Amino acid sequence: MPQLEATAAxxxxxxxxxxxxxxxxxxxxxxxxxxxENYLKLAELLPESKDQLLSLAKMESRHKKGFExxxxxxxxxxxxxxxxxxxFQLHKNFQDAAAQNKVVTCLLIQSLIIECFAIAAYNxxxxxxxxxxxxxxxxxxxxxxxxxxFGEEWLKANFxxxxxxxxxxNRQNLPIVWQMLNQVEADARVLGxxxxxxxxxxxxxxxxxxxxxGFSNRDVMRLSAMGLAxx
Ligand code: PL3
Ligand code: FE2
Ligand code: FE2
Numbered sequence: 001m002p003q004l005e006a007t008a009a010x011x012x013x014x015x016x017x018x019x020x021x022x023x024x025x026x027x028x029x030x031x032x033x034x035x036x037e038n039y040l041k042l043a044e045l046l047p048e049s050k051d052q053l054l055s056l057a058k059m060e061s062r063h064k065k066g067f068e069x070x071x072x073x074x075x076x077x078x079x080x081x082x083x084x085x086x087x088f089q090l091h092k093n094f095q096d097a098a099a100q101n102k103v104v105t106c107l108l109i110q111s112l113i114i115e116c117f118a119i120a121a122y123n124x125x126x127x128x129x130x131x132x133x134x135x136x137x138x139x140x141x142x143x144x145x146x147x148x149x150f151g152e153e154w155l156k157a158n159f160x161x162x163x164x165x166x167x168x169x170n171r172q173n174l175p176i177v178w179q180m181l182n183q184v185e186a187d188a189r190v191l192g193x194x195x196x197x198x199x200x201x202x203x204x205x206x207x208x209x210x211x212x213x214g215f216s217n218r219d220v221m222r223l224s225a226m227g228l229a230x231x
Contacts, residue, residue, distance in 0.1 A: 010192055012130045018076050020190035025071040026078035027086050027184065031118065032064035034091055035147075038110040041098050045106065049154070056147055063140045070133040086183060089176050090114070097169070104155070104162040105169040111151025112209050113173055117180075119144050120201035121193075128192030148205070152212045159214040166213075167223070175227025177202070182231060199228075 011017060039057035043050045071078050090109060097105035122141040126134055155162050178199075185195045207224045215223065 010128060012074060016190055018074060020187040021071070021074060021076045022079045023082050023187050024184065024191060025067060025076055026080050026083035028067045028118075028121075029064055029071070029078055030080060030083035030087055031114065032060050032067060034087055034094075035110060035114060035118075036060035036064065038094055038106070038114075039147075041094075042103070042106055042110070045098065045101065045103050046154075049150075052150065056150060059143045059147075063143065066136040066140060070130075070136055073132045074130065086180060090173065090180075093173055093176075102165065102169075104158075104165040105172075107151045107155060108166055108169040109173055111147055112155075112206065113177060115144050115148040115151065116202055116205040116209060117177060119148065119205050120198050123201055124193045124197050125191065148209060152209050155213045170223050170226055174223075175230065178228055178231030 036057050039053050039060060043053035043057065046053060068078075090113070094106055094109045097109065119141060122137050122144065126137050126141070129137055155166065181195060181198060181202075188195065188198065203224050207220045210220045210223055211217070
């Protein structure tokens, strides 16, 4: 199994590994922090799901603490400034949508795009992680499926009314994800994660989510590849 050989070959304490980890670890910490804030905002926008959304927000702050411990365990200082810039556009689009009460756009950005991105990244990371980080990440990824499920269920129940806004939000935000992947490609490779595997896993998760919500196979293909060719 090539993946096992790769694991054996990774030196978690080399300067090269730690340098790449300072950015990837920061991205994950910042992503969990922003996910926490986004679910708190969604709890305001969707009072009927308030308790559930507050519990998702709480999970996100636990995830953040877990990944901070992963960095500490390798004596890595996360580059938080890099991570804030990494998320800037997606974060801004979420906040603009929230300010206009566009719940569908907020759910697409956080519960579909960001959660699928996280699920893909964590699934690809688990086999090449150090033992400490692997245990943490395995626990986290289980929660992320339930966050994705929240978005799927809500959007499925409101599919016809949400359809147009979902299309527009997808067109606005999915190309940003491909750019984000390009920005982490080199660092992810140092950690043993290939961009092609991340793209593939993301497209599978995101495509399944769109299909569960109610889009046809044809729409799923069109929506989930939006902007990919240009990336
Ligand atoms: C939502 O619950 C969490 C949001 C986190 C987003 C993470 C995106 C990660 C992309 C970077 C690829 C490498 C990940 C390595 C995993 C430790
Ligand atoms: Fe999370
Ligand atoms: Fe999450």
